[in-house]
Amino acid sequence: MTQLQRRKIPDAAIARLPIYLQILNNLAATNVLRFSSDELAALAGVNAAKVRKDLSYLGSYGTRGVGYEVTYLIHQIKRELGLMREWNVVVVGAGNLGCALAKFDGFLSRGFPVVGIVDNDPKKIGRTTSSLTVGDVGDLKNIVRDEKVNIGVITTSSPAAQSAADALIEAGITSILNFAPVVLSTPSSVSVRNVDLGVELQILSYYEQMRIENGSKAQSAPQLNSVGA
Amino acid sequence: MTQLQRRKIPDAAIARLPIYLQILNNLAATNVLRFSSDELAALAGVNAAKVRKDLSYLGSYGTRGVGYEVTYLIHQIKRELGLMREWNVVVVGAGNLGCALAKFDGFLSRGFPVVGIVDNDPKKIGRTTSSLTVGDVGDLKNIVRDEKVNIGVITTSSPAAQSAADALIEAGITSILNFAPVVLSTPSSVSVRNVDLGVELQILSYYEQMRIENGSKAQSAPQLNSVGA
DNA sequence: TCAACTTTGTGAATTAATGCACTAAGCCCT
């Protein structure tokens, strides 16, 4: 294998590419053909040099004096992020949130079809929600194999989250989106992103309190979150 | 005002304090009295030196050779994050997600009671969801004043999100949690945290693709997210 | 054809975050 190892893009830049992509999709929808780093920076609320540097990690796709082509850049960002294909998702935990996500069309529309939902509660297994029937968490391995699942979403209660993660990993999943407010213990070969609303509110609380204490001289919260592994 | 400006804690540390807090609450619930930086580091999945540095921003509350007291540290973290009081929340957008959040008890249990929910759709206004009646977005200013709202949560569609933000800001809100996949334009005096599931999935997609391309030698996704302002 | 203008791409400086490694401090046991 003399194949070139993929150029390493900084994590911080990777986290911004989806935001650029979303903005460019909006531009494309309004028939904008080109954009400059200044324009995208204004729309994304970041520094223009940062935009140029981020885009430069994809390759040299701009034209000096002109800017970047919307559709071409969309293509390049999608290629880099691995969005030229679909990634199948299974939801573990068929509670309020899990069911809401299973029927949420934002997943499918962005290329992440939810192909299964499971639970460990016999009362929930067998129920149908938006064309999916809740399966048994014990069948996860079969579901992952048969449905070619790539990503697991955990929407269980906190106490059940770790065993849900264990089951997903046992089934061969290497990417997890975790909504339970716990720190999952996983091998380093597995990617975990945490979404914890309580954490977000508590961060806001800090900056809000600071504004109150220091008058309004205080800084605001940074707009990127961090989800610890 | 010769009052000392509050010690500046790095943003990265602020984003970790809620995670420590959650772990310490679990320890307290199992009657653990003390912990060392090593133990908390293992539970939080971070470096022990980082834990010590983060906690040192709160003050010098550990005892060398012994560790930290669970309940005392909980108190200190809550004080620093502004969690000694409740912060009232209003939800803008009474769709699936908005209603789910309004009845989500994780908000209340962490000190963020949802005191109101509004929409601009006459068909939704007047409906009742878990002890709350959906109000008119036009009444936001009154609701914010009467209910002493501190934080606004945006769960509208993407096109409506900016005007929801404008309405919240007009009503005097300075902290916003945004679920719509758009970059809000807000004055720098307002704190915005974005939660975008599509972005999270796309970040996972990148690292998943990298694992496929480079064998499993590839790195995993960082576990902290970033939500740009 | 060339000068003026625009905008990318990037080296280099700066700032922020991380993690090592050591010192300081307190406990415990003999």
Added chain:
DNA sequence: AGGGCTTAGTGCATTAATTCACAAAGTTGA
């Protein structure tokens, strides 16, 4: 009372991320 052990606190080196500022490259118009 004192030596050995443990662990907090932190200065410093390293790494990562951001931002500046400018050269390179292309466009446009005269």
